Amino acid sequence: MIRMPEPDQQVLARRDDIIAALRHIVPGEGVIASENELRAFECDGLTAYRQLPLAAVLPSTTAQVAEVLRYCKANNVRIVPRGAGTSLSGGALPLADGILLGMGKFKQILEIDLPNRCAVVQPGVTNLGISQAVRGQGLYYAPDPSSQIACTIGGNVAENSGGVHCLKYGLTTNNVIGVEIVTLDGEIIRLGGKHFDGPGYDLLGALVGSEGMLGVVTEVTVRLLPIPPTARALMIGFPSIEDAGDCVAAVIASGIIPGGMEIMDKLATQAAEDFIHAGYPLDVAALLIVELDGCAAEVDHLVTKVESIATQHQAVNCRASTSEEERLLFWAGRKAAFPAVGRISPDYYCMDGTIPRKRIAEVLRRMSEMEQTYGLRVANVFHAGDGNLHPLIMYDGNQPGELQRAEDFGADILRLCVEVGGVLTGEHGVGVEKRDLMPSMFNETDLNQQQALKCAFDDAGLLNPGKVFPQLCRCAELGRMHIHGGKLPFPELERF
Amino acid sequence: MTHHQPGDAAELSAIVSTAAAAGETLSITGGGSKRRLGRHAPTASTLDLSRITGIVDYEPAELVLTARAATPLAEIEGLLASQRQMLAFEPPDWRALLGHTGAPTLGGVLACNQSGPRRLKAGAARDHFLGFSAVNGRGEIWKAGGRVVKNVTGYDMCKLQTGAFGTLSALTEVTVKVMPRPETARTLLLPVTDATAALALMSTALNTPHEVSAAAYLPTAVLARSRVSGALPAGNGLVALRLEGPAPSVAHRTDALEAAFGTSARLIDVDSSTLWAEIGAVRPLLDSAEIVWRLNPTPSKAVQLLHILAAQPCDASFFMDWGGGQIWIGLEAAQAGPDAKASAIRAALAQTGGHATLFAAPDELRAQTEVFEPLPPAHAALSQRIKRNFDPLGILNPRRIYKEF
Numbered sequence: 001m002i003r004m005p006e007p008d009q010q011v012l013a014r015r016d017d018i019i020a021a022l023r024h025i026v027p028g029e030g031v032i033a034s035e036n037e038l039r040a041f042e043c044d045g046l047t048a049y050r051q052l053p054l055a056a057v058l059p060s061t062t063a064q065v066a067e068v069l070r071y072c073k074a075n076n077v078r079i080v081p082r083g084a085g086t087s088l089s090g091g092a093l094p095l096a097d098g099i100l101l102g103m104g105k106f107k108q109i110l111e112i113d114l115p116n117r118c119a120v121v122q123p124g125v126t127n128l129g130i131s132q133a134v135r136g137q138g139l140y141y142a143p144d145p146s147s148q149i150a151c152t153i154g155g156n157v158a159e160n161s162g163g164v165h166c167l168k169y170g171l172t173t174n175n176v177i178g179v180e181i182v183t184l185d186g187e188i189i190r191l192g193g194k195h196f197d198g199p200g201y202d203l204l205g206a207l208v209g210s211e212g213m214l215g216v217v218t219e220v221t222v223r224l225l226p227i228p229p230t231a232r233a234l235m236i237g238f239p240s241i242e243d244a245g246d247c248v249a250a251v252i253a254s255g256i257i258p259g260g261m262e263i264m265d266k267l268a269t270q271a272a273e274d275f276i277h278a279g280y281p282l283d284v285a286a287l288l289i290v291e292l293d294g295c296a297a298e299v300d301h302l303v304t305k306v307e308s309i310a311t312q313h314q315a316v317n318c319r320a321s322t323s324e325e326e327r328l329l330f331w332a333g334r335k336a337a338f339p340a341v342g343r344i345s346p347d348y349y350c351m352d353g354t355i356p357r358k359r360i361a362e363v364l365r366r367m368s369e370m371e372q373t374y375g376l377r378v379a380n381v382f383h384a385g386d387g388n389l390h391p392l393i394m395y396d397g398n399q400p401g402e403l404q405r406a407e408d409f410g411a412d413i414l415r416l417c418v419e420v421g422g423v424l425t426g427e428h429g430v431g432v433e434k435r436d437l438m439p440s441m442f443n444e445t446d447l448n449q450q451q452a453l454k455c456a457f458d459d460a461g462l463l464n465p466g467k468v469f470p471q472l473c474r475c476a477e478l479g480r481m482h483i484h485g486g487k488l489p490f491p492e493l494e495r496f
Numbered sequence: 497m498t499h500h501q502p503g504d505a506a507e508l509s510a511i512v513s514t515a516a517a518a519g520e521t522l523s524i525t526g527g528g529s530k531r532r533l534g535r536h537a538p539t540a541s542t543l544d545l546s547r548i549t550g551i552v553d554y555e556p557a558e559l560v561l562t563a564r565a566a567t568p569l570a571e572i573e574g575l576l577a578s579q580r581q582m583l584a585f586e587p588p589d590w591r592a593l594l595g596h597t598g599a600p601t602l603g604g605v606l607a608c609n610q611s612g613p614r615r616l617k618a619g620a621a622r623d624h625f626l627g628f629s630a631v632n633g634r635g636e637i638w639k640a641g642g643r644v645v646k647n648v649t650g651y652d653m654c655k656l657q658t659g660a661f662g663t664l665s666a667l668t669e670v671t672v673k674v675m676p677r678p679e680t681a682r683t684l685l686l687p688v689t690d691a692t693a694a695l696a697l698m699s700t701a702l703n704t705p706h707e708v709s710a711a712a713y714l715p716t717a718v719l720a721r722s723r724v725s726g727a728l729p730a731g732n733g734l735v736a737l738r739l740e741g742p743a744p745s746v747a748h749r750t751d752a753l754e755a756a757f758g759t760s761a762r763l764i765d766v767d768s769s770t771l772w773a774e775i776g777a778v779r780p781l782l783d784s785a786e787i788v789w790r791l792n793p794t795p796s797k798a799v800q801l802l803h804i805l806a807a808q809p810c811d812a813s814f815f816m817d818w819g820g821g822q823i824w825i826g827l828e829a830a831q832a833g834p835d836a837k838a839s840a841i842r843a844a845l846a847q848t849g850g851h852a853t854l855f856a857a858p859d860e861l862r863a864q865t866e867v868f869e870p871l872p873p874a875h876a877a878l879s880q881r882i883k884r885n886f887d888p889l890g891i892l893n894p895r896r897i898y899k900e901f
Contacts, residue, residue, distance in 0.1 A: 002500050016799060026661040083866065103548070104521060113796070114703060115699045115795070115796035116794060117702060117703060117797050135685045138703070138705065139703075159648065160648045160652065162648075164647060166646065167646075170623065171646070171648075172618065173623075173652060173655070173705065174619050174623045183874070183878070185874075187874035188552075188874075189839065189872070189873075189874050189875050189878070190872075191875075193794070193849055193850070194795070194796075194849060194850075195792045195793055195795070195821060195850035195851060196615065196620070196795075196818055196821045196822060197609060197611075197620055197622075197659070197792060197794050197796050198792075198869075199851045199853070199868040199869035199870075199871060200659075200868065200869075200871050200875070200876075200879050200898070201656055201659070201660055201664075201879050201882060202590075202609070202622055202656060202658055202659050203654045203656075203875070203878065203879070204654045204655075205622055205652055205654075205655020205656065205658070206651060206652060206653070206655050208652065208655075209648050209652045210652075211652050226703060226705035226706075226707075227705060227706060228705055229705050249558075250557075251556035252556075252557050252559060252676070253556055253557045253579075254675070254676075255580055255676035255678075256681060257675065257676060266791075288654050294707070294741075294745060295705070295706070295745055295748050295749060295752075296748075297744045297745050297747070297748035298742055298744065298745030298748070301742050301744045301745065302742065354642070354644045354645075354646050354647055355644065356555065356556065356560075356643065356644060357557065357558055358539060358555065358558060374820070383646070386644070386645045386646035387558070387644050387646065388646045390510060390567075409784060421643055421644070422642070422644050423642040423644055423647040423649045424645070425648050425649050426644075426646040426647060426648065427646065427648055428648075429648055430648075430650065434649075438649070438650065441642075441649055441650075442640075445636050445637070445638045445639045446639050446640060447650075448638075449632060449636075449638045449640070449653070449886070450650050450651045450653060452638070452882075452885035452886060453651055453653070453656065453882060453885070454651075455881075455885055456878060456881035456882040456884075456885050457878065467649065468651075491623065
């Protein structure tokens with residue numbers, strides 16, 4: 001297991017005083033101290049890691065957030081911010097000597113500004129909640145992480161969340177135009193706003209994806225887009241993963257940026273079909289789903305083009321959706337791929353590396369060699385447009401040694417991603433999970449320079465310590481999403 | 497003044513280390529085309545990166561390009577065009593505006609977050625910057641980001657470098673996301689009576705799903721200066737809306753917009769790209785103004801801002817881009833006064849939200865006046881700490897953004 005920073009015994013000894021002081025700042029039920037109630041906060045989506053916080057604080061105003069942070073700084077108390085707790089990388093894992101700062105009471109949509117196509121919301125509003133609030137105006141918020149019914153926009157800002165549509169529409173960082181943050185000093189700072197760009201250093205850009213380590217977000221301004229009038233999906237089967245990858249490259253080379261492009265290998269396709277009965281072909285080595293959105297004239301034109309490209313790349317079958325129901329059916333199997341794999345294996349780990357797409361055949365070949373070495377199988381789902389891999393390593397945690405083998409396997413996969421020119425994480429974040437793999441991508445100078453930014457915001461190191469940057473020990477417990485007993489954290493959420 | 501000209505990152509690192517030890521301040525330059533952008537703050541020496549050039553890797557199907565920082569933009573854009581791709585943020589050509597002839601470089605474009613008309617739809621330079629190597633103010637070589645389009649490994653240091661005007665590190669190698677060049681482009685020109693009508697039209701058009709990729713308002717007086725003015729209808733000012741994409745899609749969306757806003761004149765192909773290149777280059781204000789401000793208000797407040805400023809800018813001296821989110825204003829030195837109207841402009845922006853940049857002005861004015869919008873104290877202190885942590889001795893482009901650092 002990844003080691004978290006040693007608790008500060010002096011802070012633990014002052015627990016009662018700290019709780020009393022926090023209750024003074026956030027009265028009523030805003031401070032949670034009983035063990036039973038704290039259980040709700042002991043982990044996020046990375047459920048293999050659990051820790052009760054010193055206390056949970058649930059402020060409801062920015063002024064309270066500022067006062068809590070000032071108190072924590074003055075009293076050397078660590079802070080772990082939390083949105084909905086859906087992080088897959090342990091970004092909201094509590095610390096024994098730290099408070100858990102839950103932003104769940106910041107639930108209001110403050111303003112929908114149609115002329116400027118943006119919305120000003122509090123950080124505890126869910127990602128999907130924003131799109132639902134503006135749907136009547138024909139607008140939506142583009143980034144759509146798979147947990148969007150539960151995850152909050154504040155958490156999205158912290159993690160720079162992605163989703164299926166980010167090749168065309170960008171990640172959180174490309175769609176958030178302003179934030180209000182509270183710094184550890186209790187200063188309230190507005191970064192960005194409804195205007196374009198901003199003066200001075202792009203601190204908004206630096207804050208998005210900083211995993212709760214630079215400041216606490218108390219308000220977010222998001223860019224809204226008009227809803228595309230039409231969307232159609234194609235379901236294309238290939239005799240090999242290489243052919244599917246080549247087809248994806250050819251689609252992009254032809255000048256088309258689809259709304260979404262997903263590949264599943266044979267094992268994932270089979271598992272998804274058995275589970276959902278979406279009508280996936282089972283005689284193919286790879287299944288590609290391509291979604292095109294825009295005006296009907298454009299979508300129909302591009303569907304024809306993609307069909308023609310697929311034919312030139314050995315596609316053995318190709319179906320284009322002709323109704324919204326059919327489009328959703330094509331997606332249903334893909335969206336259920338994770339739980340579908342959970343049905344055929346007692347446990348699995350989900351990895352999240354990105355690679356240059358042209359290396360996909362090599363990476364898959366080496367992964368299948370690793371399957372032999374480790375005696376474990378992998379099912380692959382793949383955001384093909386942007387090269388973001390989600391290999392699912394299947395194992396049985398009840399078999400002695402199998403968990404360790406799966407973890408070693410996962411570490412090898414992530415190292416392989418870096419070796420071929422890719423990165424450790426495309427969308428889940430570093431968090432606790434991939435923290436100790438950071439040196440495989442960055443040398444000490446690189447990491448120090450990132451920490452130079454951290455130090456400008458938080459020289460005391462009190463905001464979410466133990467995340468992103470390796471500390472103390474670099475053990476072999478490396479990047480993965482732990483699934484136990486076939487049970488996903490948040491089983492009701494779609495997984496991409 | 498010493499003129500350093502390293503050939504690679506290692507030589508650059510050695511030069512900066514030595515300069516740091518001596519406290520020798522450095523002005524970083526690539527092609528020199530933006531030397532007069534930002535505060536006028538002379539340094540002891542020049543750090544000329546123009547030898548650090550060359551395209552390192554270009555993978556059209558991966559949508560990424562890696563080049564050494566001082567690779568001329570023209571070379572990059574030429575290569576991208578050969579594969580029917582582009583930098584989607586449409587870096588504008590500011591040479592005439594800034595009075596320089598040097599060749600803009602990719603590193604310079606990123607360091608200044610230089611984005612053109614398509615910024616409205618495709619995002620700014622900062623949204624396309626994926627990774628880099630650089631040398632910080634201690635002379636250390638460091639890297640961040642990656643060479644793939646989707647990456648959240650570590651802090652997003654690319655954003656911090658974009659628009660830092662070389663004050664945090666000198667870039668040596670950069671990776672950017674590239675996008676397919678649209679198959680066709682068409683610009684619709686719609687006559688409007690005044691700025692109020694123009695802003696309302698742009699806002700309505702941008703709220704439709706017709707994917708307008710650029711939206712500008714050109715008052716009558718500035719229209720005459722366009723090289724495509726022969727193709728433009730006479731009369732009042734015009735709103736220009738650009739549609740891009742596959743031919744059947746552009747045709748469909750043209751019909752839809754014309755059904756909503758009336759029949760327009762259309763520019764296609766070269767005429768369309770000429771018009772937007774002129775807008776990006778601020779050509780409508782060139783020759784008539786000695787001082788050029790760039791205003792970035794809350795877009796819906798663009799007209800309110802102009803009304804507050806009504807004493808000065810007449811039709812002859814402004815136009816809007818980015819659907820009202822960017823207003824370029826030209827002033828004659830005589831009407832500008834000692835602070836180039838900075839206090840009047842910033843007081844007006846305080847009411848509408850947004851920020852203003854004194855873009856083109858004589859050196860003396862850019863030394864005396866805050867070129868960029870002053871920051872609130874906590875924000876300024878934070879920025880100063882970041883500068884100190886990257887460049888503790890303050891030798892990289894000191895005082896180029898703010899006089900405090």
